[in-house]
Amino acid sequence: xxxTTQTLIDLGYLAASILFILGIKMLGKQERARMGNLISAxxxxxxxxxxxxxxxxxxxxxxxxxxxxxxxxLIAARTVKMTSMPQMVALxxxxxxxxSLLVGWANYHSQPDSNLLVRVAVLLAVLIGGVAFSGSLVAxxxxxGKISGRPILVKQQAIINMLMLxxxxxGSLFLVYKPGGIIAYGVFLLIVVxxxxxxxxxxxxxxxxxxxxxxALLNSYSGLAASAAGFILLNTVLIxxxxxxxxxxxxxxxxxxxAMNRSLANVLFSGFAAAGPGKAVSASVQGEPKPISAEDAxxxxxxxxxxxxxxxxxxxxxxxxxxxxxxxxxxxxxxxEVRYAIHPVAGRMPGHMNVLLAEANVLYEQLxxxxxxxxxxxxxxxxxxxxxxxVVNPAAREIESSPIYGMPIINxxxxxxxxxxxxxxxxxxxxxxxxxxVKENTRMLFGDAxxxxxxxVAQFKES
Amino acid sequence: MSFDLxxxxxxxxxxxxxxxxxxxxxxxxxxxxxxxxALSGITIVGALTAAGSGADLLGAILGTAAVIFATINVVGxxxxxxxxxxxxxxxxxxxx
Numbered sequence: 001x002x003x004t005t006q007t008l009i010d011l012g013y014l015a016a017s018i019l020f021i022l023g024i025k026m027l028g029k030q031e032r033a034r035m036g037n038l039i040s041a042x043x044x045x046x047x048x049x050x051x052x053x054x055x056x057x058x059x060x061x062x063x064x065x066x067x068x069x070x071x072x073x074l075i076a077a078r079t080v081k082m083t084s085m086p087q088m089v090a091l092x093x094x095x096x097x098x099x100s101l102l103v104g105w106a107n108y109h110s111q112p113d114s115n116l117l118v119r120v121a122v123l124l125a126v127l128i129g130g131v132a133f134s135g136s137l138v139a140x141x142x143x144x145g146k147i148s149g150r151p152i153l154v155k156q157q158a159i160i161n162m163l164m165l166x167x168x169x170x171g172s173l174f175l176v177y178k179p180g181g182i183i184a185y186g187v188f189l190l191i192v193v194x195x196x197x198x199x200x201x202x203x204x205x206x207x208x209x210x211x212x213x214x215x216a217l218l219n220s221y222s223g224l225a226a227s228a229a230g231f232i233l234l235n236t237v238l239i240x241x242x243x244x245x246x247x248x249x250x251x252x253x254x255x256x257x258x259a260m261n262r263s264l265a266n267v268l269f270s271g272f273a274a275a276g277p278g279k280a281v282s283a284s285v286q287g288e289p290k291p292i293s294a295e296d297a298x299x300x301x302x303x304x305x306x307x308x309x310x311x312x313x314x315x316x317x318x319x320x321x322x323x324x325x326x327x328x329x330x331x332x333x334x335x336x337e338v339r340y341a342i343h344p345v346a347g348r349m350p351g352h353m354n355v356l357l358a359e360a361n362v363l364y365e366q367l368x369x370x371x372x373x374x375x376x377x378x379x380x381x382x383x384x385x386x387x388x389x390x391v392v393n394p395a396a397r398e399i400e401s402s403p404i405y406g407m408p409i410i411n412x413x414x415x416x417x418x419x420x421x422x423x424x425x426x427x428x429x430x431x432x433x434x435x436x437x438v439k440e441n442t443r444m445l446f447g448d449a450x451x452x453x454x455x456x457v458a459q460f461k462e463s
Numbered sequence: 464m465s466f467d468l469x470x471x472x473x474x475x476x477x478x479x480x481x482x483x484x485x486x487x488x489x490x491x492x493x494x495x496x497x498x499x500x501a502l503s504g505i506t507i508v509g510a511l512t513a514a515g516s517g518a519d520l521l522g523a524i525l526g527t528a529a530v531i532f533a534t535i536n537v538v539g540x541x542x543x544x545x546x547x548x549x550x551x552x553x554x555x556x557x558x559x
Contacts, residue, residue, distance in 0.1 A: 006518070009503025020502060021479065027498050028487040032531040034548040065514055065527040069534020077542030082550075088543060089497045096536040097501040099510055102529035106513035109546025117466050145497040219500055232467075234548060235507050239469055240476045241505035248499045252492060260493065344475050344489050351492030358550040365554060406493045408485040414471050 005053060005112035012050030013237035020041030020241050024248065039275025047237050049366040076208050083316060086349040087143035089135045090215055093222050100125045100225035101192070107232050108188055112179045119179055121231035123172045123191065129225035130195025131202065136218050138203040143211060143348055150207055157205050158269050170400050197333040199422050202268065209313070209390070211348045213267045220249020252350055259344035259370075261396075261407040294452060295447055297419055304381035304417075306337045308373060309408050311353045314387015314423070318449035324364035324386060325360040327453050329461045336381075339366050341373040341410050343391035374411050383415035385420075385436075387449050393434045418442045421449045494547045501540025507533035 020043045020182025026036025104125035141147040230238025342353045395402040514526030
């Protein structure tokens with residue numbers, strides 16, 4: 001390869017890195033987000049093209065892989081339903097992780113005794129990539145309902161994980177000092193297996209409602225794994241892109257944890273059940289919930305001048321987003337100001353509710369953040385809570401013994417009237433009683449969320 | 464390129480990532496996540512090197528599998544993000 005070619009390739013990587021940075025920056029603004037995504041994709045194309053000039057003695061395998069991967073990716077992206085988006089993102093993320101693991105493995109396979117730093121990078125790519133892959137698969141299973149979304153706690157969970165991690169570290173030390181030979185290869189394969197098990201064991205105990213944190217964290221891992229792969233190949237674009245993803249995943253993880261008032265360690269190592277849904281709490285929730293018929297709810301809404309709709313995972317389960325949007329439009333035509341208040345951890349991935357409502361053609365301006373809505377909650381006539389529970393539970397403010405005490409919530413109870421659409425009186429994911437349901441200004445609309453919203457819409461249409 | 468310099472780039476890029484992401488509104492968290500998820504498929508560059516290095520059969524299989532997975536991540540990730548972003552609309556009615 002001539003020097004000029006190498007310079008051009010490096011310039012290509014530089015251009016790709018700049019495009020990635022611009023792309024991510026633009027993803028932060030709704031008006032330019034789509035363009036940002038395209039720019040980032042263009043960066044990827046530039047990076048792959050540049051890599052083609054230095055990667056390959058033999059293109060047979062490369063082309064085969066690219067074609068197969070593109071076809072699968074294309075079909076998957078075209079056919080996936082919007083409601084299945086959380087598991088799709090988890091799955092794709094896992095594929096990035098396993099790819100980094102395989103890059104590390106292939107490198108070890110072809111040159112086990114490369115220099116020390118490269119060997120360390122190989123081990124990191126295998127460990128982080130492996131955890132990202134198997135962890136994402138478990139997350140996928142939970143989100144798709146293929147395995148139980150409830151936290152599955154194994155006793156001494158944390159200890160088992162620590163032991164596995166320790167085994168990986170010891171194996172890694174061995175490989176750093178003695179990389180060659182058949183025993184070393186065995187140790188390497190053991191590390192691969194342990195990394196994959198570690199991912200499974202870490203994510204299995206985490207419950208469905210904590211998935212936003214897990215997905216964000218695994219996203220970060222797959223980025224860091226790509227960075228590690230960059231250190232193996234001494235390739236700048238891999239390092240830049242990987243660390244950008246790593247950083248963004250970590251920030252999202254932090255935001256999600258903050259929105260639940262829990263530390264990352266608490267999310268990772270103790271399912272909510274372990275926190276012991278307080279028996280002391282139920283004692284303090286007294287009073288009877290007041291049911292209301294759809295017809296009476298209609299009169300309440302008909303008179304309302306401002307309405308805030310608070311969706312939760314229950315809306316996604318009931319597939320009620322289109323009906324909800326229809327109700328919102330009718331209320332607007334009726335002269336009410338309608339907004340949708342969305343808690344940062346509502347749903348199963350960061351921003352889940354926003355995507356569902358956007359799919360149902362709710363305007364971007366109507367999607368409000370928790371902090372925008374809370375200060376004006378006293379002036380809101382009616383708050384409609386649809387399939388949300390823990391994120392509107394005033395116990396988080398009022399009851400110190402509650403497991404969710406201190407979690408920032410949407411203060412729907414401060415609105416003049418609260419309509420709660422709920423299937424039954426069962427507790428939310430956290431297993432915590434919700435004093436909201438028995439408050440003076442709360443009315444319960446029992447039944448399937450979609451059917452109930454459709455009844456309300458029908459009431460408006462009849463009149 | 465020397466390892467020191469690469470490490471320098473790594474740390475700098477992390478800081479840049481933190482600065483870029485901190486201000487993203489929560490409405491866009493899902494597309495942001497799936498967009499950066501597609502970006503983590505950059506490992507495809509490493510996969511190409513592994514698949515095309517003319518190694519023995521197992522090496523080629525490992526490399527090719529890496530290329531397949533990374534390509535699914537990249538292609539699927541960008542397309543899915545695009546689909547989601549296309550749904551976010553403003554009052555003006557124009558879709559961006």
